[in-house]
Amino acid sequence: MTTKPASGADLLDLAPVMPVVVVDDPATAVPLARALVAGGLPGVEITLRTPGALEAIERVAGEVPEAVVGAGTVTTPEQASAAARAGASFLVSPGCTPRLSAAVAETGLPFLPGVSTVSEALELLERGVHEMKFFPAEASGGAAFLKSLASPLPQARFCPTGGITVDSAPSYLALPNVGCVGGSWLTPSSLIEVGDWDRVTELAREAAQL
Numbered sequence: 540m541t542t543k544p545a546s547g548a549d550l551l552d553l554a555p556v557m558p559v560v561v562v563d564d565p566a567t568a569v570p571l572a573r574a575l576v577a578g579g580l581p582g583v584e585i586t587l588r589t590p591g592a593l594e595a596i597e598r599v600a601g602e603v604p605e606a607v608v609g610a611g612t613v614t615t616p617e618q619a620s621a622a623a624r625a626g627a628s629f630l631v632s633p634g635c636t637p638r639l640s641a642a643v644a645e646t647g648l649p650f651l652p653g654v655s656t657v658s659e660a661l662e663l664l665e666r667g668v669h670e671m672k673f674f675p676a677e678a679s680g681g682a683a684f685l686k687s688l689a690s691p692l693p694q695a696r697f698c699p700t701g702g703i704t705v706d707s708a709p710s711y712l713a714l715p716n717v718g719c720v721g722g723s724w725l726t727p728s729s730l731i732e733v734g735d736w737d738r739v740t741e742l743a744r745e746a747a748q749l
């Protein structure tokens with residue numbers, strides 16, 4: 540059983556990569572999570588973009604205690620509470636609004652709110668939130684943007700996500716203000732559809748060593 544993250548800082552320190560997954564068939568979520576854990580990546584962010592996502596979270600939470608399963612693409616207060624009820628251990632959003640923050644606070648779960656500008660990061664820092672997702676990372680300036688924030692906002696730490704690959708991940712991970720990167724490259728739908736869990740484990744192993 541993996542220790543559950545208690546804070547955003549714990550999430551950033553879990554592993555170098557947070558796999559971001561789109562699950563169409565909830566039955567695939569359990570072998571998928573096991574494959575990621577076998578490769579050395581305990582975290583799995585299941586995006587709330589498909590009808591089966593909440594069931595997938597529920598199954599992983601119940602059947603894969605070694606995994607740390609969370610919900611991604613949390614964009615409404617209702618999704619935040621539904622994900623918590625399904626057993627999510629953390630929540631991730633591509634952005635952040637006051638309503639969403641309030642709903643997430645009620646769940647008591649660690650949360651990575653998304654930002655893509657300096658002012659958004661400053662606003663979170665003002666509220667005492669130091670760990671954030673940087674989304675969409677590549678489209679918003681990539682590693683160069685985050686590098687520029689390290690001096691003026693040294694208290695902010697990021698999980699950049701969006702367009703990152705195994706090749707571009709090291710340039711982010713080398714920065715002092717990056718804890719981990721998020722990405723979907725470990726779990727392409729082509730592998731999920733055919734159930735090639737060994738390949739997912741290989742990709743996870745490669746990512747865990749970044």
Ligand SMILES: O=C(O)C(=O)C[C@H](O)[C@H](O)COP(=O)(O)O
Pocket residue numbers: 559586611612613631632633653674700701702703721722723724
């Ligand atoms: O769903 C969310 O909460 C998001 O913010 C978007 C995801 O993090 C990205 O879609 C993952 O990025 P890719 O690795 O480019 O696929």
